[in-house]
Amino acid sequence: MSMAGIRTGKRGEELAAACLRDAGYRILDRNYRCLFGEIDIVAEEGESLVFVEVKSRRSDAYGSPQLAVGRQKQKKISRVCIHYLSEKRLHSRQVRFDVVAIRMTPAGDRAELIRNAFEFSLA
């Protein structure tokens, strides 16, 4: 990934975190990593434990951010979710998978929050 790409990603995650906080989420973890993959943001909303995938794009590249998370990615995130629950001993929580799509344009940045963007996909 190019340096510009890395910068876009980092900035996107900052914007996504702000978007979630504005929506009343409590952020628990950022860039959780384990041997099986990583999750951009883990947060709480009410009773639910939410695993958030952040997708950022600059507007002049390749159109708007893909809002859909591919099947393989869904499985991967589901697997990391299980390891997160085990490691943090949070097994009894309800889980949900959200996506925040960030669009960065010269005119400004936009964040779109999609709750329950996909369902647990590993069982």
Next chain:
Amino acid sequence: MGKNRTMEPLEREARVAGYRLIAGIDEAGRGPLAGPVVAAAVILPPDYDHPLIDDSKRLTARQREALYEVIQREALGVGVGVSEAPLIDSMNILQATLRAMGEAVLALRIRPDYLLVDGLQKIPLSLPQKTLVGGDRRSLTVAAASIVAKVSRDRIMEICHRQFPQYNFLRNKGYGTLEHRQAIVKYGRCKFHRRSFRVVGIDDLPGNRDLGF
């Protein structure tokens, strides 16, 4: 099972041989029609003992839940591995179980030097290991792993239940109870069902069609 004294000889034997971080490995969910097979790896502190840790099948759900918390708190390491239904279908349940066990070992944050593995087959990892038939009744560490595997799997089935409540995975954990099988007749199978598993009363009917969704 009575006293834990009978569950320590295997760990002691490994320590005498010079091993320090002994992981017990067990699985849950080989038999059900739906859901993953889940494995757990647990490393307990040396000379650890707990009067209630026993093979998970001999404990009530409440006891298992309570001991799960104890083990998570007191173990040196806990790891889980999950092999989902499509994987079970593509590689058979034995291979899927071994794969999940491997994942559980790799998920440990500290690396074991010896494995006590429930069952007949060694895990395809290059670590010294011993297989134990009925390991969850013979080894404290394996019993602890059986508890973690069972509780972890129960939680996953709860998540599945919320997506597909019609099968009542919350109650049957994916096992082929009458209620579950009746739901399969009525609704077909869902993405969590193991399509390679024969369902009594359904797959033996002529002209059966999988409605699947």
